[in-house]
Amino acid sequence: MSSEVINLFFYYGFFVVMLFIIGIYCVLATFNLIRALIGLEILIKAVTLLLIAVGYVTAHEALAQSLVITLIVIEAVVITISVGVVVGIHSYNKSLDVRKIRNLKG
Amino acid sequence: MYLDIIILVVLLLASLWTVMTRSILRSAIGLALTSVILSIVMFRLNSPLAAVFELSVCAGLISVLFVSTISITQPYTTEEILKRMKDMFARFRFLPLIIIVSAIGLAFVSIKPVINLPPPEAIKDARVMLWNVRGFDVMGQILILLTGVFGIVILFKEGLKK
Numbered sequence: 029m030s031s032e033v034i035n036l037f038f039y040y041g042f043f044v045v046m047l048f049i050i051g052i053y054c055v056l057a058t059f060n061l062i063r064a065l066i067g068l069e070i071l072i073k074a075v076t077l078l079l080i081a082v083g084y085v086t087a088h089e090a091l092a093q094s095l096v097i098t099l100i101v102i103e104a105v106v107i108t109i110s111v112g113v114v115v116g117i118h119s120y121n122k123s124l125d126v127r128k129i130r131n132l133k134g
Numbered sequence: 135m136y137l138d139i140i141i142l143v144v145l146l147l148a149s150l151w152t153v154m155t156r157s158i159l160r161s162a163i164g165l166a167l168t169s170v171i172l173s174i175v176m177f178r179l180n181s182p183l184a185a186v187f188e189l190s191v192c193a194g195l196i197s198v199l200f201v202s203t204i205s206i207t208q209p210y211t212t213e214e215i216l217k218r219m220k221d222m223f224a225r226f227r228f229l230p231l232i233i234i235v236s237a238i239g240l241a242f243v244s245i246k247p248v249i250n251l252p253p254p255e256a257i258k259d260a261r262v263m264l265w266n267v268r269g270f271d272v273m274g275q276i277l278i279l280l281t282g283v284f285g286i287v288i289l290f291k292e293g294l295k296k
Contacts, residue, residue: 034249036135040203042240043142047149049236050229054153062203066165069196076188084179087210087254094271095140095263096176096184100191101275105282107196111203115146118207119257 047074048094145171162200169193
């Protein structure tokens with residue numbers, strides 16, 4: 029395994045950290061529930077990129093691909109359930125602003 | 135390597151646009167664009183099966199889910215978007231600055247760990263790895279899928295009762 033591949037992994041790690049910062053900032057700064065879900069998606073994409081890069085560097089592409097397939101299945105289920113919950117919240121509160129959802133307060 | 139870095143920069147810009155754009159529909163489209171660029175990265179890193187999954191599920195199914203949710207809920211009208219523009223800009227204006235500062239910080243941090251790479255794996259086929267080696271995990275995936283299906287059924291059942 030050449031040092032060039034390891035250098036490539038550090039480049040990928042750099043961009044993974046950047047994607048993670050974007051996702052966390054989106055989840056923290058937004059008040060819209062759908063945009064928070066989009067931030068969660070970007071976080072999951074950062075993890076996917078990291079898994080694929082590690083699989084490429086360690087020459088374990090098959091294991092990395094099977095793990096990523098599992099991750100994508102779980103991601104789809106999580107987003108589907110979350111979207112259902114968001115639609116339910118909207119039909120009950122007529123708003124997606126988290127500042128107006130105070131039904132569980134206290 | 136330069137092409138890889140260019141693609142990664144485009145991925146970063148697409149995700150920034152996804153987060154910072156004002157219209158939430160454009161945000162969902164930007165998420166699909168991010169998925170497409172990520173699947174190109176996966177193809178370049180010798181992972182075609184995962185890339186196809188990413189392209190079909192994340193860029194296809196999840197984008198459709200988001201767009202249909204936006205059309206069901208219709209979060210904001212045009213006047214409300216115009217009203218919220220300043221507020222949104224005030225909250226997200228620090229994000230490019232944070233990205234640039236952390237990029238400069240990471241570029242100056244010189245991490246040189248000793249990486250002991252494991253030997254290459256014997257199974258090179260992802261399908262054999264998924265079905266034969268990780269068969270028990272596939273059972274878990276099926277259970278999670280069933281959980282999702284029953285969750286959606288219960289959510290919409292409650293909605294019908296009301």
